[in-house]
Amino acid sequence: MADSSHLFQPLTIRGLELPNRIVVAPMCQYSAVNGVAQEWHTQHYGSLAASGPGLVVIEATAVTPEGRISLGDLGLYSDAAVAAFTHLVTTLKAIGKSRVAVQIGHAGRKGSSQRPWQGGACLRPAEGAWETISASAVPFAAGWPTPHEIGPYDIDRLRHAFAEAAEKADSAGIDVVELHSAHGYLLHQFLSPLSNLRTDVYGGSLDNRMRFPLAVIRSVRRALPNDKPLGIRISATDWVKGGFTPDEAIIYLNACKAEGVDYVCVSSGGLLADAKIPALPGYQVDLAARVRQETGMLTRAVGLITGPEQAEAVVASGQADMVALGRAFLDDPRWAWRAAVALGAPVPYPPQYERAQAKLWPGGKTPRATVAAE
Numbered sequence: 438m439a440d441s442s443h444l445f446q447p448l449t450i451r452g453l454e455l456p457n458r459i460v461v462a463p464m465c466q467y468s469a470v471n472g473v474a475q476e477w478h479t480q481h482y483g484s485l486a487a488s489g490p491g492l493v494v495i496e497a498t499a500v501t502p503e504g505r506i507s508l509g510d511l512g513l514y515s516d517a518a519v520a521a522f523t524h525l526v527t528t529l530k531a532i533g534k535s536r537v538a539v540q541i542g543h544a545g546r547k548g549s550s551q552r553p554w555q556g557g558a559c560l561r562p563a564e565g566a567w568e569t570i571s572a573s574a575v576p577f578a579a580g581w582p583t584p585h586e587i588g589p590y591d592i593d594r595l596r597h598a599f600a601e602a603a604e605k606a607d608s609a610g611i612d613v614v615e616l617h618s619a620h621g622y623l624l625h626q627f628l629s630p631l632s633n634l635r636t637d638v639y640g641g642s643l644d645n646r647m648r649f650p651l652a653v654i655r656s657v658r659r660a661l662p663n664d665k666p667l668g669i670r671i672s673a674t675d676w677v678k679g680g681f682t683p684d685e686a687i688i689y690l691n692a693c694k695a696e697g698v699d700y701v702c703v704s705s706g707g708l709l710a711d712a713k714i715p716a717l718p719g720y721q722v723d724l725a726a727r728v729r730q731e732t733g734m735l736t737r738a739v740g741l742i743t744g745p746e747q748a749e750a751v752v753a754s755g756q757a758d759m760v761a762l763g764r765a766f767l768d769d770p771r772w773a774w775r776a777a778v779a780l781g782a783p784v785p786y787p788p789q790y791e792r793a794q795a796k797l798w799p800g801g802k803t804p805r806a807t808v809a810a811e
């Protein structure tokens with residue numbers, strides 16, 4: 438039966454085998470203190486790691502303090518943050534067979550903001566606001582502060598900060614490093630002509646707009662052992678006229694691939710608050726399929742993929758090699774168990790929970806899998 442499900446086939450990325458193609462998408466928990474992981478992170482990621490996805494991606498983790506989105510972001514920039522992160526990764530790897538990735542990033546002009554449940558606006562000085570930086574001195578949205586344009590010193594500093602964070606994550610035992618080059622954060626701010634108005638070698642042509650992100654990628658790749666997978670998340674379109682386009686994304690990703698990036702997660706949007714995003718089921722899958730076709734990279738699809746059959750179809754049809762789910766995992770951390778039941782694959786229970794299987798417990802025959810799939 439296992440062979441009949443494409444979603445539950447293993448996947449090798451560089452020197453690493455994922456037990457299946459189900460990925461927990463990176464999701465900020467806004468619950469760190471000074472970049473340091475807390476008990477919340479252990480239970481949140483622990484529960485996911487016990488539930489059978491092939492890969493759990495730890496949320497956007499800042500490479501410098503000013504690179505945080507909010508005061509609750511994880512970081513990899515201080516000894517205390519690295520120690521807590523190491524403890525978290527060690528714990529997750531002891532729990533189950535899921536592999537563990539971390540998304541490293543810098544928020545740029547979208548930093549210094551409130552947690553979503555506090556409103557998500559830019560922080561006021563009394564709330565601990567800090568000065569933000571970006572490709573150009575262009576605010577994220579009306580009412581947001583104008584970021585400082587990054588100078589040559591910052592370019593170098595940030596390249597090192599990304600590399601150092603990757604090195605720290607590797608030393609902590611992380612299986613995969615994923616670069617955040619999506620959703621309007623710093624690397625994306627360089628890529629998009631709407632946020633990058635520079636007239637130096639980092640702005641203007643696509644070659645110039647890619648120069649800083651590619652320099653970061655080169656430094657990060659060099660900081661990692663040869664067998665450690667490096668992925669990237671991109672916004673393949675800004676969904677705004679005059680913005681970053683799928684054609685540009687393909688050129689960027691081919692350059693990323695040449696620099697040793699092993700896979701891409703294809704997302705979209707995030708650069709401008711008022712972009713019109715057609716958020717329908719699987720709305721980014723076609724973008725992923727095009728990227729896979731035109732770059733030959735291992736590709737992950739994401740975005741409103743919720744049902745097991747839907748996820749299975751994305752992989753079986755060759756639109757993507759992996760599928761990431763975000764909110765479906767918040768709703769049901771055991772999503773992979775339900776998917777295995779629905780698709781007839783062996784259910785990836787940890788041995789401690791095996792007695793909850795349908796063949797050992799009549800209650801397991803309740804139609805939970807059907808409910809989850811609807």
Ligand SMILES: Cc1cc2nc3c(=O)[nH]c(=O)nc-3n(C[C@H](O)[C@H](O)[C@H](O)COP(=O)(O)O)c2cc1C
Binds near residue numbers: 497704
């Ligand atoms: C609570 C929450 C936090 C998120 N944080 C991140 C993040 O840290 N990095 C990122 O690239 N995307 C982040 N996202 C976007 C998700 O990774 C995912 O792309 C998005 O939710 C669409 O997938 P879904 O429809 O399966 O939820 C977040 C989404 C949610 C709901």
